Amino acid sequence: MTTATLARFSAAIEAATGLALIAAPGFVARLLLGTGLSGSGVAVARVAGFALLSLALACWPDTGDVTSSVIRALLAYNLLAALYLGYLRASGEFVSFLLIPACVLHALLAILLALGGVLAGKAARAEGQ
Numbered sequence: 001m002t003t004a005t006l007a008r009f010s011a012a013i014e015a016a017t018g019l020a021l022i023a024a025p026g027f028v029a030r031l032l033l034g035t036g037l038s039g040s041g042v043a044v045a046r047v048a049g050f051a052l053l054s055l056a057l058a059c060w061p062d063t064g065d066v067t068s069s070v071i072r073a074l075l076a077y078n079l080l081a082a083l084y085l086g087y088l089r090a091s092g093e094f095v096s097f098l099l100i101p102a103c104v105l106h107a108l109l110a111i112l113l114a115l116g117g118v119l120a121g122k123a124a125r126a127e128g129q
Contacts, residue, residue: 001112002064003066003071003116003117004061004063004064004065004066006109006112006113006116007059007060007061007066007070007071007074007113008060008061009109010059010074010078010109010113011055011056011057011059011060011074012056013105013109014052014053014055014056014059014074014077015052015053015056015057017049017052018048018049018050018051018052018053018054018055018056019049019053020049021045021046021048021049021052022046022049022050022053023049025037025041025042025045025046025049026042026045028045029041029045030096031096031098032096032098032099032102033088033094033096033099034094034095034096034099035094055073055074055077058070058073059073059074068117071113071116071117072117074109074113075110075113075114075117078106078107078109078110078113079106079107079110081102081103081106082103082104082106082107082110085099085102085103085106086103086107089103
């Protein structure tokens with residue numbers, strides 16, 4: 001899988017999640033966390049949806065080239081999301097059938113993005129020599 005394909009895949013997942021949070025934040029919360037949202041939680045979830053959609057749009061590669069900024073942004077998001085979702089599950093506060101798969105998916109994307117970033121950096125340095 002190329003770094004551009006990985007960036008597109010990650011961005012597509014974040015765009016879909018962002019759109020789902022904007023359209024039906026309570027539904028997403030029930031699927032992911034196993035609980036509903038209060039009035040303020042709905043508002044915050046929608047703002048998070050705007051942020052995820054914006055991240056996806058900013059990170060979508062226009063060409064085959066993916067900048068290091070795109071890799072860093074998607075890596076940071078996926079790593080932090082994996083850690084936090086894992087913490088939520090480990091703490092026992094939230095139990096849902098999608099919590100562990102979402103955590104694993106974000107962790108896998110973080111690992112692949114980290115490896116892709118390292119390999120892209122090595123390739124760029126090799127071309128420059």
